Amino acid sequence: xxxxxxxxxxxxxxxxxxxxxxxxxxxxxxxxxxxxxxxxxxxxxxxxxxxxxxxxxxxxxxxxxxxxxxxxxxxxxxxxxxxxxxxxxxxxxxxxxxxxxxxxxxxxxxxxxxxxxxxxxxxxxxxxxxxxxxxxxxxxxxxxxxxxxxxxxxxxxxxxxxxxxxxxxxxxxxxxxxxxxxxxxxxxxxxxxxxxxxxxxxxxxxxxxxxxxxxxxxxxxxxxxxxxxxxxxxxxxxxxxxxxxxxxxxxxxxxxxxxxxxxxxxxxxxxxxxxxxxxxxxxxxxxxxxxxxxxxxxxxxxxxxxxx
Amino acid sequence: xxxxxxxxxxxxxxxxxxxxxxxxxxxxxxxxxxxxxxxxxxxxxxxxxxxxxxxxxxxxxxxxxxxxxxxxxxxxxxxxxxxxxxxxxxxxxxxxxxxxxxxxxxxxxxxxxxxxxxxxxxxxxxxxxxxxxxxxxxxxxxxxxxxxxxxxxxxxxxxxxxxxxxxxxxxxxxxxxxxxxxxxxxxxxxxxxxxxxxxxxxxxxxxxxxxxxxxxxxxxxxxxxxxxxxxxxxxxxxxxxxxxxxxxxxxxxxxxxxxxxxxxxxxxxxxxxxxxxxxxxxxxxxxxxxxxxxxxxxxxxxxxxxxx
Numbered sequence: 258x259x260x261x262x263x264x265x266x267x268x269x270x271x272x273x274x275x276x277x278x279x280x281x282x283x284x285x286x287x288x289x290x291x292x293x294x295x296x297x298x299x300x301x302x303x304x305x306x307x308x309x310x311x312x313x314x315x316x317x318x319x320x321x322x323x324x325x326x327x328x329x330x331x332x333x334x335x336x337x338x339x340x341x342x343x344x345x346x347x348x349x350x351x352x353x354x355x356x357x358x359x360x361x362x363x364x365x366x367x368x369x370x371x372x373x374x375x376x377x378x379x380x381x382x383x384x385x386x387x388x389x390x391x392x393x394x395x396x397x398x399x400x401x402x403x404x405x406x407x408x409x410x411x412x413x414x415x416x417x418x419x420x421x422x423x424x425x426x427x428x429x430x431x432x433x434x435x436x437x438x439x440x441x442x443x444x445x446x447x448x449x450x451x452x453x454x455x456x457x458x459x460x461x462x463x464x465x466x467x468x469x470x471x472x473x474x475x476x477x478x479x480x481x482x483x484x485x486x487x488x489x490x491x492x493x494x495x496x497x498x499x500x501x502x503x504x505x506x507x508x509x510x511x512x513x514x515x516x517x518x519x520x521x522x523x524x525x526x527x528x529x530x531x532x533x534x535x536x537x538x539x540x541x542x543x544x545x546x547x548x549x550x551x552x553x554x555x556x557x558x559x560x561x562x563x564x565x
Numbered sequence: 566x567x568x569x570x571x572x573x574x575x576x577x578x579x580x581x582x583x584x585x586x587x588x589x590x591x592x593x594x595x596x597x598x599x600x601x602x603x604x605x606x607x608x609x610x611x612x613x614x615x616x617x618x619x620x621x622x623x624x625x626x627x628x629x630x631x632x633x634x635x636x637x638x639x640x641x642x643x644x645x646x647x648x649x650x651x652x653x654x655x656x657x658x659x660x661x662x663x664x665x666x667x668x669x670x671x672x673x674x675x676x677x678x679x680x681x682x683x684x685x686x687x688x689x690x691x692x693x694x695x696x697x698x699x700x701x702x703x704x705x706x707x708x709x710x711x712x713x714x715x716x717x718x719x720x721x722x723x724x725x726x727x728x729x730x731x732x733x734x735x736x737x738x739x740x741x742x743x744x745x746x747x748x749x750x751x752x753x754x755x756x757x758x759x760x761x762x763x764x765x766x767x768x769x770x771x772x773x774x775x776x777x778x779x780x781x782x783x784x785x786x787x788x789x790x791x792x793x794x795x796x797x798x799x800x801x802x803x804x805x806x807x808x809x810x811x812x813x814x815x816x817x818x819x820x821x822x823x824x825x826x827x828x829x830x831x832x833x834x835x836x837x838x839x840x841x842x843x844x845x846x847x848x849x850x851x852x853x854x855x856x857x858x859x860x861x862x863x864x865x866x867x868x869x870x871x872x873x
Contacts, residue, residue, distance in 0.1 A: 270641075270642070270645055271642055271645055271646070272607065272608050272611070272638075272642075273608075273611055274608060274611045274612035277608065278638070296604055296605060296607070296608070296634075296635070296637070296638040297604060297605040297608060299580065299604070300580050300581075300582060300585065300604070300605055303580070303581060303582045304582035320670055320671070321671075322637060322638055322641040322671055323638075323641075326604075326634075326637045326638045326641075327604070329604070329630060329634045329637070330580075330586070330604040330630055330631075330634045333578075333630040333631075333634075334578070334579055334580075337578055337579060338579070351670065355670045358666045358667075358669070358670075359666075359667070361666070362628055362659065362663045362666075363628070363629075363630055
């Protein structure tokens with residue numbers, strides 16, 4: 258029952274020998290979601306112990322090289338590794354056409370590549386299954402760009418095993434109890450639901466805000482996420498430069514986290530002009546103390562906790 | 566007066582966390598030639614202390630991803646670094662068209678990209694300037710593939726400074742002496758050339774044989790190179806597999822080096838099926854003792870030496 262984010266790449270557009278371009282891996286139970294795929298992502302996956310073949314869904318924020326150039330090598334390697342099952346790609350409208358053009362030279366692949374465009378209605382999930390919903394949120398960058406919000410679905414009440422056994426309750430009763438019902442026993446006694454159940458686990462959530470102009474309109478979309486990654490290319494001192502290039506500053510990221518009541522703010526994608534990023538982290542912490550500056554290989558795990 | 570090869574990537578098609586895909590950097594004096602450009606080449610350049618902006622000529626052996634996917638990020642970064650001077654790319658016929666299609670999505674670049682197809686006549690240099698000649702040699706792989714041979718041009722005789730000063734010889738005499746002439750002094754004495762000169766430096770050379778079926782017909786093209794890199798994807802035990810996939814084995818690479826009278830053989834591009842490459846190096850050394858298995862970051866420098 259894991260909910261674990263691994264930072265595969267934390268550089269901004271120009272990678273360094275220590276920071277690869279943008280790529281995040283979110284593991285939710287046995288689902289591996291790759292979010293952005295900068296150059297070298299397949300190498301980073303191996304470095305941090307992940308088998309690339311386990312990835313089934315990839316979300317691309319936008320078609321700038323530092324967020325997408327690793328797709329070419331990853332797709333090629335998945336083919337060489339013998340992949341047969343489809344790979345699902347979610348991203349901006351031109352992603353499919355771009356890959357099609359690319360594969361004229363480097364394809365075909367031995368597996369199906371299924372691409373999806375973001376839904377027109379922002380409230381429609383971009384992806385969902387029985388456990389998780391992913392929504393796409395339009396960002397303000399120099400090209401069509403999306404952020405992604407991953408939210409676990411509400412979980413049912415958990416049965417108190419010892420009480421269920423004590424009263425000898427069968428399958429039909431158990432289903433009703435999980436839905437919140439009290440139970441009347443054959444002898445007429447009514448057992449209230451709270452004696453039969455534990456509160457459900459709280460759904461966990463992660464929001465990925467890729468390159469964007471500071472945009473407080475996004476706050477309702479990311480409200481109360483446990484983890485918010487927000488690009489922080491610039492220091493607050495360079496706010497004009499951030500606006501001119503459609504990027505955000507450390508204080509702006511902190512403002513987003515604070516107003517959205519996020520659990521923790523992760524910042525990265527620092528411009529290579531700053532040799533030392535601790536100053537940017539400090540700037541953010543002045544507004545939002547639960548801020549961390551990320552490095553490649555960092556892991557953030559959100560434990561299960563019950564609602565009170 | 567350097568002639569120095571740095572291995573940037575030595576993996577075969579599937580990179581690992583320790584071996585990046587194919588890329589070599591050859592530095593001849595202040596010329597930086599990049600040979601193949603697998604994914605992550607720009608990161609490797611930085612890791613090993615090279616400024617990517619100093620590269621002016623790139624040679625691509627063939628359009629398989631593990632030899633070319635690093636071009637996308639490198640070109641993009643060169644643009645961001647403010648490059649204005651043209652970049653010259655040498656490679657198979659489809660290289661230009663492939664890049665054109667790619668740049669529909671990720672361009673334009675702020676500098677000119679000039680691409681060259683190999684000359685029809687194999688004896689015509691693919692590139693030359695006053696110091697070096699590069700020839701392309703067609704290899705036998707599953708797609709159009711070229712090896713590249715870098716040879717310094719013959720150097721002139723070197724003047725013995727102390728003799729030139731002793732006899733008070735002017736510019737016109739010095740030019741003639743460098744061409745091998747004896748000199749007659751105003752007093753009638755003739756000074757033989759060998760007293761006025763040192764033998765010239767021996768031209769140095771490097772041959773890069775990318776993925777190919779074993780092909781002894783190449784031997785005349787790479788004769789007596791100082792350094793021969795020859796892909797060695799397979800062990801001699803897997804010779805059939807090598808032939809089926811148009812690759813070479815360690816003993817085949819050694820046979821090429823031996824028959825071409827190469828100075829040193831470098832082998833790499835090992836299949837990831839071999840956990841330990843020392844066995845492949847040993848196989849090659851049985852036929853050609855001056856064999857080395859390369860790793861990312863290895864540097865091979867050929868010192869200047871005078872002809873005897």
